Amino acid sequence: MPSTTMKPAFHHIEAAAVQAAMRRARTGRAIPLGPDPAVHLADDELAGVAQVLRHRLRLDSLNRPAVIRRAPDSLHPLFTGGQHYRATALSIPLGGRSLGFLATYNDRRRLIFDITDPCPRCRESVPTEEINRLEDLGDYLLQARDFLGGSPRFRYSPAHTAHCPARGD
Numbered sequence: 637m638p639s640t641t642m643k644p645a646f647h648h649i650e651a652a653a654v655q656a657a658m659r660r661a662r663t664g665r666a667i668p669l670g671p672d673p674a675v676h677l678a679d680d681e682l683a684g685v686a687q688v689l690r691h692r693l694r695l696d697s698l699n700r701p702a703v704i705r706r707a708p709d710s711l712h713p714l715f716t717g718g719q720h721y722r723a724t725a726l727s728i729p730l731g732g733r734s735l736g737f738l739a740t741y742n743d744r745r746r747l748i749f750d751i752t753d754p755c756p757r758c759r760e761s762v763p764t765e766e767i768n769r770l771e772d773l774g775d776y777l778l779q780a781r782d783f784l785g786g787s788p789r790f791r792y793s794p795a796h797t798a799h800c801p802a803r804g805d
């Protein structure tokens with residue numbers, strides 16, 4: 637068979653996520669995470685947010701280096717309906733590809749991570765699924781969307797084109 641028909645192999649982070657999701661599906665339980673590291677104790681806010689994502693995805697337990705790139709997001713507010721503060725855009729390089737995340741606070745002031753993907757209607761990169769654990773990332777990679785249910789921020793993302801039918805008002 638020509639090798640071009642084969643799917644690219646999972647990166648080790650993706651493989652660990654899929655394993656974690658399958659374990660959660662089998663046992664009904666996720667591995668306990670413990671409290672998030674405090675964002676305000678980091679060198680700067682962006683680094684603090686990246687540390688929380690590293691903790692939620694248990695990247696330091698995978699015994700392989702994992703990089704998280706971070707930058708202020710140009711479009712999305714940090715708080716729902718907010719004006720002044722920007723969300724944080726994060727990405728985890730996976731050897732030629734990357735996983736993009738958007739970090740915002742929900743209305744209970746909890747830091748929430750959404751994976752970003754092209755909108756199925758307008759193709760702009762928008763928050764699509766809430767991913768707050770390694771197990772969630774595994775479900776996402778397995779396309780087990782029923783377990784995830786979509787990001788509440790998908791419809792309201794200002795990244796959609798102006799007339800995108802997926803956009804809510």
Ligand SMILES: [Zn+2]
Binds near residue numbers: 755802
């Ligand atoms: Zn759209």
